[in-house]
Amino acid sequence: MSESTQLVPITVTVNGKAYQREVEPRLLLVEFIRATLGLTGTHIGCDTSYCGACTIIVDGDTVKSCTLLAVQADGSEILTVEGLEQDGELHPLQQAFSQNHGLQCGFCTPGMLMSSLALLAENPDPDIKDIRKRLAGNICRCTGYQNIIKSVQAAAKSLRED
Amino acid sequence: MYPAPFRYFRPSSLGEAIKLLSELGDSAKPLAGGQTLIPVLKLRMDEPSDLIDIARLPNIRYIQNDNGQISIGALATHANIAMSEISKQVPIVRDCAGGIADTQVRNRGTIGGSVSAADPSCDWPALLHTLDAEIVCQGPNGKRVLTIRDFILDSYTTALTDAELVTEIRFKVPENHSGGSYIGFKKAAPAYPAASVGIQIALAEEDVCKDVRLVLSAAGPKPVISEEAEAVLRGNSLSKDNLEKAAEAIIAASDPPSDSRGSASFKRTMLHSLFMKAANIAIDRARGNNIIGAHEYV
Numbered sequence: 194m195s196e197s198t199q200l201v202p203i204t205v206t207v208n209g210k211a212y213q214r215e216v217e218p219r220l221l222l223v224e225f226i227r228a229t230l231g232l233t234g235t236h237i238g239c240d241t242s243y244c245g246a247c248t249i250i251v252d253g254d255t256v257k258s259c260t261l262l263a264v265q266a267d268g269s270e271i272l273t274v275e276g277l278e279q280d281g282e283l284h285p286l287q288q289a290f291s292q293n294h295g296l297q298c299g300f301c302t303p304g305m306l307m308s309s310l311a312l313l314a315e316n317p318d319p320d321i322k323d324i325r326k327r328l329a330g331n332i333c334r335c336t337g338y339q340n341i342i343k344s345v346q347a348a349a350k351s352l353r354e355d
Numbered sequence: 356m357y358p359a360p361f362r363y364f365r366p367s368s369l370g371e372a373i374k375l376l377s378e379l380g381d382s383a384k385p386l387a388g389g390q391t392l393i394p395v396l397k398l399r400m401d402e403p404s405d406l407i408d409i410a411r412l413p414n415i416r417y418i419q420n421d422n423g424q425i426s427i428g429a430l431a432t433h434a435n436i437a438m439s440e441i442s443k444q445v446p447i448v449r450d451c452a453g454g455i456a457d458t459q460v461r462n463r464g465t466i467g468g469s470v471s472a473a474d475p476s477c478d479w480p481a482l483l484h485t486l487d488a489e490i491v492c493q494g495p496n497g498k499r500v501l502t503i504r505d506f507i508l509d510s511y512t513t514a515l516t517d518a519e520l521v522t523e524i525r526f527k528v529p530e531n532h533s534g535g536s537y538i539g540f541k542k543a544a545p546a547y548p549a550a551s552v553g554i555q556i557a558l559a560e561e562d563v564c565k566d567v568r569l570v571l572s573a574a575g576p577k578p579v580i581s582e583e584a585e586a587v588l589r590g591n592s593l594s595k596d597n598l599e600k601a602a603e604a605i606i607a608a609s610d611p612p613s614d615s616r617g618s619a620s621f622k623r624t625m626l627h628s629l630f631m632k633a634a635n636i637a638i639d640r641a642r643g644n645n646i647i648g649a650h651e652y653v
Contacts, residue, residue: 199362218363218406219396240356242394243545245459254434254462260393261463264363265386265408308458329544330457 203267207232208276216263222256223247225263226273234274234303238332245331248304249273255311257330274303277310285355286310286348295344297336304331309345317353319345358396365408369493369522372409377495377518379405385520386410387430390456390464391472415467415522420444423528429467429521434458436466444528446640447535447555451482454537457544467521470503473577475510476547481572482537484580485555486526494519510576532565533557534640536633539572540625542616548573549616552629554637556593561642564588569601571626573616574609581605593638602630 200215207230214229226232226249235258238246242260249258250272277284286306289295296302305328312319312327319327324345325338333341366372376383383405386392395401409415415428418439425441433455436442442449455461455469455478469479470490483490483503490506492499495518506514515521529535539551551572559565567588571579584604591597611622636646 201363217360219358219360221357221397240397242390242460243543245457245545248459255459256463257459260390260460262363262389262393264365265389265410267365311458327458330459332543332545 201264201267203264205263205266205269205271207271208273218262218264220263221259222249222251222261222263222266223258225266226258226271229263232273232275236300236303238300238304243332244301245304245308246301248307248331250307250311253311253314255308272307272310274306277306284310285351286313286345289348289351290341290344293344293347294340295336296341301331301333301336305333305341309348312345313349313352318349321346356397358393359399359402361396361403362405363408364405365411367412369409369412369415369520372407372412373493373495373518373520375405375407376520379407381517383407385471387468387471388432388463388465389468390460391468391474391477409520410465420528425526425528427466427524429523430465431467433461433464433466433469437461445486445535446646447482447485447537447553447637450535450537451478451553454478454539460545466524470506470524471513471515471521473507473509473511473513474547475576476573478537478539478548478551478572480507481551481570481578482553483524483526484570484578485535485537485553485568486529487568488524488526490521491523491525492519493522498522500525504580507577529555530557532641532643534637534642536636536640536646538629538633538636540629547616550574550611550622550625550629552626552633554630554633556588556634556637556641558593558638558641559590562593562638564591564593569605569630571605571609571630574606574611574622574626576610579605579609581608584608593634598631598634602627602634605630 202215204213236246238244242257247258252269308331324342384403386406386408415430417428419426433452437452469477488503490501535555537553539548541548553570555568557565584601587601611619613619639646
């Protein structure tokens with residue numbers, strides 16, 4: 194099928210850096226980020242739009258990057274977990290997850306961090322219900338949610354005090 | 356998981372999109388938010404030859420209220436709708452828009468995509484029955500307007516003809532002393548509901564029902580409605596007895612499949628409790644109380 198060789202040029206900005214690539218239309222955004230750009234911090238968990246491990250931020254909104262085509266992200270600004278750290282310093286959310294045992298195996302953590310980041314951008318002082326509701330699309334199978342919620346609250350506090 | 360290969364087009368206008376769909380034939384598919392279509396493609400349940408990306412078409416993402424006549428552009432996302440003024444004014448819309456899947460999916464999925472997909476578990480087709488909504492479609496032969504009842508024909512089957520696209524959803528703000536509620540039960544936020552119920556009630560005077568719309572979702576190949584169940588309530592008292600009778604009548608008209616979300620008998624039991632809960636919230640809201648209620652999950 195010669196159609197399968199169609200390549201579409203796309204331009205995206207990921208963590209502040211612009212990339213131009215030619216991609217096959219069926220390439221998933223998460224594969225583009227991981228395999229084409231080599232940014233493997235974004236994880237593929239269920240690959241069915243369920244678990245949220247692949248959550249990234251596209252033009253300010255969280256999305257599940259396993260359920261987006263790379264071509265759909267053409268022209269957009271993307272933030273992945275690699276973009277959280279600034280000048281070798283972990284983001285307050287990352288520090289809070291580390292200090293509050295917000296992760297055990299860490300597989301869901303990149304998605305948890307991106308969803309939490311979007312939440313705190315909208316609501317700097319979320320209560321437990323707000324956090325649970327916002328993280329409902331991110332599944333953790335080992336840490337349990339108590340410490341994740343504690344981590345988000347700790348990060349919110351530290352960001353408010355900044 | 357990878358979709359089978361397809362060609363990709365991103366037309367810049369609605370006219371161009373319809374022209375492309377019409378030229379490429381029915382192996383071409385429109386792509387909006389992709390939250391239903393992309394999982395289907397990844398599972399290879401469908402292998403379209405071409406995807407026409409309509410997500411960026413201009414001026415189809417609006418949410419307007421023109422003197423009580425609501426029009427929602429087909430490309431408005433569930434998140435856009437959940438956060439809109441319409442959701443504040445018509446709580447049943449907020450229940451639905453804010454209860455679909457999770458934030459990530461609501462940020463991408465569109466109302467037009469949801470009604471066009473006509474998945475029996477999707478919430479919009481059912482919800483729109485409670486508001487007697489109209490679906491505006493545009494295709495090679497121009498524009499036409501269908502009621503939601505005439506639009507949803509069967510599971511995954513709509514009245515859309517070749518190269519026709521949904522462009523707008525219309526409904527009226529319910530009259531004063533009305534209230535509605537839409538509740539589904541699902542095992543986790545990103546899951547499809549095992550069962551959902553939508554109820555929109557207008558009160559004549561305290562506890563007497565002036566008019567009512569009842570709908571069940573994920574309870575058959577398409578949204579379940581029942582004139583008989585509505586007739587039990589219309590003009591009558593909204594007593595517990597009458598609500599039980601109406602619930603019984605509409606559940607008798609349902610045909611929930613036994614599947615991974617539960618057995619048919621579990622779903623019937625679930626529909627009954629969701630019905631009573633939604634009815635009580637709808638009645639409370641019709642009395643002017645602000646009750647928060649949406650999908651429930653464990």
